[in-house]
Amino acid sequence: MMNTKFSEDIVPIGDLKINPGKIIRQVQEAHRPVLLTNRGRGVAVLQALSDFESDAEERRFMKGVLKGMVDLEEGREVSLDDAKKHLNIK
Structure with a gap:
């Protein structure tokens, strides 16, 4: 900080x-x-632009983490295998 x-x-x-x-x-x-x-x-x-961009990236990441935590608490989850299939990851 x-x-x-x-x-x-x-x-x-x-x-x-x-x-x-x-x-x-x-x-x-x-x-x-x-x-x-x-x-x-x-x-x-x-x-500074670099600091602004870094802060914005950090905020987006933290919002994603929080959304994921809410999804887990509300039972919206998929297995790792299903996620890989959906994203075409082998």
Whole structure:
């Protein structure tokens, strides 16, 4: 899990306008998202694309695991042999 550094990770949107390269390098190197603020209120989150993709993949995986657990609890299961046949795996 990422640890937020409030002194670095909360940035007024004006700072992004002044020096976007610095903020982008920060999120890429620190692997922590930056909260952009406007007049003291959070308005957006800036995150490195690789971190965003990794987080999205992890969420999809965890949703699949949870769905599988619910299916098992509700009796929706098949044998390994039936699954292999359905997926054409030998």
